[in-house]
Amino acid sequence: MAGNELFQQRLALTRKHTYTALQGLVVAMAKVIKSHGKRTWFGKDKGRAAYEEFLRRLSQTVTALVMDRQITAGTDTREVVAVIKDHLRMFEMAHPNWQDAYGFAEVFFDINDPSFDTVATIERLRLT
Numbered sequence: 001m002a003g004n005e006l007f008q009q010r011l012a013l014t015r016k017h018t019y020t021a022l023q024g025l026v027v028a029m030a031k032v033i034k035s036h037g038k039r040t041w042f043g044k045d046k047g048r049a050a051y052e053e054f055l056r057r058l059s060q061t062v063t064a065l066v067m068d069r070q071i072t073a074g075t076d077t078r079e080v081v082a083v084i085k086d087h088l089r090m091f092e093m094a095h096p097n098w099q100d101a102y103g104f105a106e107v108f109f110d111i112n113d114p115s116f117d118t119v120a121t122i123e124r125l126r127l128t
Contacts, residue, residue, distance in 0.1 A: 007094035014068075015087070021057070021064035022091045028057040029101035029108075059125040077119045077126070078111060085109050 011019040035050035065071045
C-alpha cells in the first residue's frame with residue numbers, strides 16, 4: 001500500500017494490531033463498493049459476500065483496538081465508532097489511494113445516517 005511513510009511508520013509502531021486490522025478493513029470496504037449489485041455466473045450475490053467480509057474485518061478491527069489499548073471492552077459503542085473514524089482518518093493520511101473505501105466509511109460510520117444502524121451493528125459484533 002503506497003502512501004506517506006511517516007504516517008505508516010507511526011501507525012505501525014504505535015498501534016501495531018490496529019494498523020494491520022485497518023489494512024484488511026479498508027480493502028474489505030473497497031470490495032463492498034466494487035461488488036455492489038454484481039453477481040457471479042451462477043447468480044450468487046457478490047455484494048453480500050463482500051459485506052459479510054467487511055463485517056468480519058470490522059469485528060477484527062474492534063478487537064485490535066482493544067489489544068492496542070485504544071478502547072476497552074466496556075467502552076460505549078458510540079465512542080468506539082468515533083475511535084474507528086479517527087483511526088481511519090490517520091490511515092487515510094498514510095494510504096490516500098483508497099477513496100472508494102473512505103467514501104463508504106463516511107456513510108457507514110455516520111451514526112446520524114439511518115441507512116446503516118452502525119451502533120447496533122458494532123454492538124452485535126462485540127457480543128460475538
